[in-house]
Amino acid sequence: MEKRDIIDLQLQRHFGSSYKSKLKLQALVNEELNAGVWKDGYELAACTKELSQEDAEQLLEIVLKQFPEYRMGKEFLDSVDVILPQCSLTRINWLVADNGTAVLTDGLRVAAYRGTELLWVTPRISYDGIILKDIHNNQVTGTSEWLGSDDPTAPFVIELTTGQLLEGEIVEE
Known part of the structure; x- marks a missing residue:
């Protein structure tokens, strides 16, 4: 395992x-x-x-x-609501890297944890939802949903170790 x-x-x-x-x-x-x-x-x-x-x-x-x-612990998992506040409105989605880094999204931003340590949180990168696709070569890939635009999905790439947005755009809150 x-x-x-x-x-x-x-x-x-x-x-x-x-x-x-x-x-x-x-x-x-x-x-x-x-x-x-x-x-x-x-x-x-x-x-x-x-x-x-x-x-x-x-x-x-x-x-x-x-x-x-x-072990992540219930108290820690419950604290994700503070970091990703949209989780009460949308389901939390996640990917886990081979090294155990968990990348979670609330549909507006993305956060990474190693164990119970928060590594980073992106600014808001979507208006209408995020789909996490893959973690490969220390990069998180996915799409941001923009339901009111001509192109309803926009790809993004985030550096796994730093949380830097390499591709995609930040949405003003």
């Missing part, structure tokens, strides 16, 4: 769908079991039926005990 998987599971549990989170967790632990990795509690995933919410929470705790340095 990779660092990015463990971080993605926590983001999915907090901001996404518990159903998707349970399926991904079960699949990742089953991959570990198929590779011969056994941890006490992994037997919860070794079944043909879908995990219950209670079993999924227990299994995620078992995984996080193995990797305590990747």
Whole structure:
């Protein structure tokens, strides 16, 4: 199980769908079991039926005990609302880099975290939404939505380590 998987599971549990989170967790632990990795509690995933919410929470705790340095914590995840205030109006979306840096968007701006440390936040780069596409070669790519314009989507590129907008434009607030 990779660092990015463990971080993605926590983001999915907090901001996404518990159903998707349970399926991904079960699949990742089953991959570990198929590779011969056994941890006490992994037997919860070794079944043909879908995990219950209670079993999924227990299994995620078992995984996080193995990797305590990747634990994000509910208090920290709740604090994202302050950095990305639109998350009450739109769903938070994210990508996780191989090094564990989590890049999140509230649809107007983008923020990056490593563990529980905020690395950077962009100024507002969209009027109507952001779609994160990929993290590659230390660059975050995506599109900004501009529903009232001739071209409703505009690409952007952000330097992963600094948050510098390399392509795209800043929207005046």
